[in-house]
Amino acid sequence: MLKKQKEKIDFNAKKTGFFRYKKLGADYLVTNDIGDHVFLSPAVFSAFTSGTVPSGSADYKNLAQKGLIRDYMDFDSLSDRWRKKSHFLFNGPALHIIVLTKRCNHKCVYCQASSVKSGAGLDMTRETAGRVLDAIFSSPARALTIEFQGGEPLLNWPVLEFVVKEAGARLKSSDKKVGFSLVTNLLAMTAERLDFLLKHNVAVCTSLDGPEDLHNRNRVCAEADSYGAVVKWWGRIKKKSSRTKNGPDALLTVTKQSLGRHREIVDEYARAGARGIFLRFLNPFGVAKEAWPGIGYSAAEYLDFYKKALDYIIELNAQGKSSIVEHAARIFLGKILTDSDPNFMDLRSPCGAGIGQLAYDYDGRVFTCDEGRMLAVEGVDSFCLGNLKKDSYADIVSSPVVKCLATASITDIQTLCSSCVYKPYCGVCPVFNYSEHNDLYLHHPNYRCEIYSGILDCLFERLRDPKTKKLFEAWAGSEASAAGVHL
Numbered sequence: 001m002l003k004k005q006k007e008k009i010d011f012n013a014k015k016t017g018f019f020r021y022k023k024l025g026a027d028y029l030v031t032n033d034i035g036d037h038v039f040l041s042p043a044v045f046s047a048f049t050s051g052t053v054p055s056g057s058a059d060y061k062n063l064a065q066k067g068l069i070r071d072y073m074d075f076d077s078l079s080d081r082w083r084k085k086s087h088f089l090f091n092g093p094a095l096h097i098i099v100l101t102k103r104c105n106h107k108c109v110y111c112q113a114s115s116v117k118s119g120a121g122l123d124m125t126r127e128t129a130g131r132v133l134d135a136i137f138s139s140p141a142r143a144l145t146i147e148f149q150g151g152e153p154l155l156n157w158p159v160l161e162f163v164v165k166e167a168g169a170r171l172k173s174s175d176k177k178v179g180f181s182l183v184t185n186l187l188a189m190t191a192e193r194l195d196f197l198l199k200h201n202v203a204v205c206t207s208l209d210g211p212e213d214l215h216n217r218n219r220v221c222a223e224a225d226s227y228g229a230v231v232k233w234w235g236r237i238k239k240k241s242s243r244t245k246n247g248p249d250a251l252l253t254v255t256k257q258s259l260g261r262h263r264e265i266v267d268e269y270a271r272a273g274a275r276g277i278f279l280r281f282l283n284p285f286g287v288a289k290e291a292w293p294g295i296g297y298s299a300a301e302y303l304d305f306y307k308k309a310l311d312y313i314i315e316l317n318a319q320g321k322s323s324i325v326e327h328a329a330r331i332f333l334g335k336i337l338t339d340s341d342p343n344f345m346d347l348r349s350p351c352g353a354g355i356g357q358l359a360y361d362y363d364g365r366v367f368t369c370d371e372g373r374m375l376a377v378e379g380v381d382s383f384c385l386g387n388l389k390k391d392s393y394a395d396i397v398s399s400p401v402v403k404c405l406a407t408a409s410i411t412d413i414q415t416l417c418s419s420c421v422y423k424p425y426c427g428v429c430p431v432f433n434y435s436e437h438n439d440l441y442l443h444h445p446n447y448r449c450e451i452y453s454g455i456l457d458c459l460f461e462r463l464r465d466p467k468t469k470k471l472f473e474a475w476a477g478s479e480a481s482a483a484g485v486h487l
Contacts, residue, residue, distance in 0.1 A: 009049050010046065010049060010050040011049050011050070012049065012050050012051035013070075014051065014070060015050075015051025015069070015070055015071075016048065016049060016051060016068060016069065016070055017032065017067050017068045017069060017070050017073050018032060018033065019031065019032050019068055020032075020419060020420065020421045020423060021045070021421055022421040022422075024039075024457065024460060024461065025461065026041075026042070027039045027040060027041055027042070027045075028040045028041075028042065028045040029421055029460055030045070030048070030068065030421075031421050031422070031423075031424055032066065032067055032068060032424070033082065033423075033424060034067065034078055034081050034082055034085070034424065035085065035335055035336060035424040035425060036066040036067060036068075037066075037336065037460070038062060038063065038066055038068070039464065040059075044059050047059075048063060048068070053069075081339050084339055084340065085335075085339065085340065085341045086341070087341065087343075088341065088343045088348060088352070088356055089355075091140070091141045091142075091356070092139045092140035092141040092355070092397075093139045093141060093354070093355065093356060093357055093358045093397070094139070094141040094143060094144055094145060094343075094356060094357070095145050095147065095345060095352065095356060095357035095358075096132075096135075096136045096139075096144060096145065096146050096147070096357070096358055096360065097147045097149050097357065097358070097359040097360065097369075097370050098124070098129070098132055098146060098147065098148055098149065098153075098163065098360050099113075099124070099149050099150060099151065099153075099359065099360060099361050099362050099373065100123065100124050100148055100149070100150055100151070100153040100155075100156040100159055100160055100362065101122055101123045101124065101150050101151040101152065101153065101155050101156040101362055102115055102116055102119075102122040102123075102150070102151045102362055103115065103116060103117065103118060103119065103122050103123065103150070103151045103152065103155050103156075104116070104117065104150055104151040104152040104155070104185075105117070105152055105155065105185070105187050105188065105221060105223065105224075106152065106185050106187070106219055106220060106221045106226060107220045107221070107222070108218060108219045108220060108287070109217075109218055109219075109220065109255065109287070109288075109291055109294075109295050110218065110253055110255060110282055110287060110288040110291065110295055111286055111287040111288070112283060112285040112286040112287070112288055112374050113149070113150065113151065113286055113373075113374055113377070114286040114287055114374070114377040114378075115150060115151045115152070116151075121363075122151070122362060123155075123156045123159065123362060124156060124159050124360075124362040124363075124364075125159070126158070126159055126162050128362075128363070128364045128388065128389070129159050129162055129163050129166075130166070131364065131388040131389070132163075132360045132364075132388060133163065133166055133167060133170065134388075134393070135358070135360070135366070135388060135393040135396065136167075137170055137174060137176065138393035138394075139393070141176075142175065142176055142177065143176070143177045143179070144176055144177065144178045144179070145178075145179045145180075145181065146163065146167065146178060146179070146180050146181070147180075147181045147182075147183065148160055148163075148180070148181070148182045148183065148184075148202075149183050149359075149370065150183075150184075151362075152184060152185055152187070152188060153182060153183070153184060154182075154184050154186075154187075154188035154189060154193065155188055156362075157188075157193060160182075161196065164180060164196075164200050164202065165200075167180075168200065179201070179203070180200065180201065180202040180203065181202065181203040181204075181205060182197065182202050182203065182204050182205065183205050183206075183251075184204065184205070184206055185206060185207060185219065185221075185226065185229070185230070186204075186206050186229045186230055186232075186233040186234075187221065187224055187226065187229045189229075189233050191236075194233070194236065194237065194240065195240075198237075198240055198241055203249070204237055204248050204249070205248070205249045205250065205251060206230050206233070206234065206248065206249075206250050206251075207219060207230070207250060207251050207252070207253065208230055208234075208250035208251075208252060208268065208269065208272070208274075209252055209253060209255075209258070209265075210252070210258060210261060210264060210265035210268050211261075211264050211265070211268055212227040214257060214258065214261060214264075214265070215227040215230070217257060218253065218255055218257065218258075230250075231272075233248075234248050234250070234272055238273060247275065248274075249274070249275065249276065250269070250272075250274060250277075250278075251278050251280060252265065252269075252277060252278060252279060252280060253280050253282065254279060254280060254281055254282065254302065254305060255282065255295040255296075255297075256294070256295050256296060256297050256301075257295070258305065259297060259301060259302075259304075259305050260305075262305055262308045262309035262312060263312055265277075265309065266309055266312050266313055266316070266324070269324060270316060270321070270322040270324055274324060275323075275324065275325065276324060276325040276326065276327050276330070277313070277324055277325075277326055277327065278326075278327035278328060279305075279306055279309055279310075279326060279327075279328055280328070281302045281306075281451055282295065282296055282297075283371070283432065283448075284296075284435055284436065284447075285371060285374040285375065285378075285435060286374050286377060286378070289378075289435075298447075299447050299450035299451045299454065300450075300454075302451055303450075303451060303454040303455070303458070306328075306451075306454070306455060306458065307458050309326070310326055310329060310458065310462075313325075313326050314462070314468055314471060317471055318467065318471070325475050325478060326475075328455060329455070329459055329472070329475060330342075330475045330476065330478060331344045331347065332347075332425055332455065332456060332459055333459065333472050333473075333475050333476035334476045334477075335347075335424065335425040336425060336459070336460075336463075336476070337472065337473055337476040338476050338477065343356070344427075345357050345369065346427055346429055347425070347426055347427040347452075348409075348427050349409065349410055349411040349412070349423075349427055349428070350405070350406040350407070350409040350410050351369075351405070351406075351409035351427050351428060351429060351430070352369065353368035353369045353372065353383075353402070353405040353406070353409065353430065353431065354368040354369075354385065354397065354399070354401065354402030354405055354406065355397075355402060355406055357369055357370075358385075358396070358397075359372065359373045360388070361373055361376075363387075364387045364388045364389045365384055365386070365387050365388075366384070366385045366386055366387065366388060366391075366396050367383050367384055367385060368383045368385060368401060368402065368405055368431070369383070369431060371383075371429065371431040371432065371435075372384070372431050375431060375434070375435060380434070380435075382401070382434065383401060383405075383431060383434075384401075385397075385399040385401055385402065386399065404430075404440065405430045405431075405440065408428070408430040408433075408440035408441055409427065409428045409429070409430050410428075411423050411426065411427065411428060414428055414441065414442050415442075416442055416444070416445060416449070417442065420453075422452070422453060422456045425456060426452055426453075426456070428441075428442055429448065432446075432448050433446070459472070
């Protein structure tokens, strides 16, 4: 189906393969369901849609190779490529997020998990953790990722240690592989704990929101210097670990205070020797929703920041001053430039909720995803699949909620997504939609949609530069390095 445009299109359905399009700059961007893309001048686009591109011409050969000429569509090859890109549909839940505690030693201005400083009964018990492991090892996925979240997961160190050791013991009688990641503010880290984490190949990811003043303004900690703790332990982890194996990673959350400081933020990551930077926009969950007037921004404001930051990262790479990768771009570029899919849970069709990931709260409740858990804090239990204290893994994954979210996140049935040129690369988040307008479906281009569309505009525009394309091809072929990015 063609996306409706103002200009009149002379369309010959007997000559063209299925496609979507968008005017991007002076030319037209054309994509198909496999994710192939091509830029066409207005004249060539007109010839393409009317079926009058001269056979034997370079344009004709290029269009035929990408499955855009009806008479030259290799359906066996196209279906094989689609199957490869959609491999995640057949794996079962591979990402398992364990919330070890609701307690936290920070009071971040954008906390989406609505963590608290203290209180009784807010830690996962060892008994509950054992049931969580039972569920994890029941998943048919061969490669599993266990991600420790919170609150601050280091505040429940005994159970974190138990899960790592017990999972390792279970692997001896299993054909599965398990990777661990820890998302932590590092304030409760000790030398002994770090040695344990590195010994057991637990990837460590922290938050670094930029220079000291910006970081400490966003990530408030009354008892200690949050920025100082990150810098201290980041250096120790880098020194003790291999750069290619267990080196540290960090996540950035962009607030209103970050806008206009893109160079300082990127320079902070470059100075730290970070392999990548994940420019993440705010989501309206938890504390962030209440604090939005002071920390939030429009999609346009965020995109202005993102484009400037990305261009600066490209500039540093071109000058040989840094080889830092921007992770949001890397995820999209993997979809655009390769025949594989990075399996980022939020950008799949259907999304990963319940079928690619599960989130286990400290009290044994299981949610479709971490975002679903965040809404539960606001009193919305719609995304809870059950409780491991009474429900089995089979009960949880067969919940009607899983089926609803799988259906609601299929882009083919979304009115806007189905005709969008970026459909092969994007995805819908039903939890975000529900938080925004109490409905699982995308009714209009919302904040999230506008941001992702804008990022894709930015990437495709820059792909037209040969030097930038070469850099982007390297990014597309690189593996994910940041824990906590829901891969």
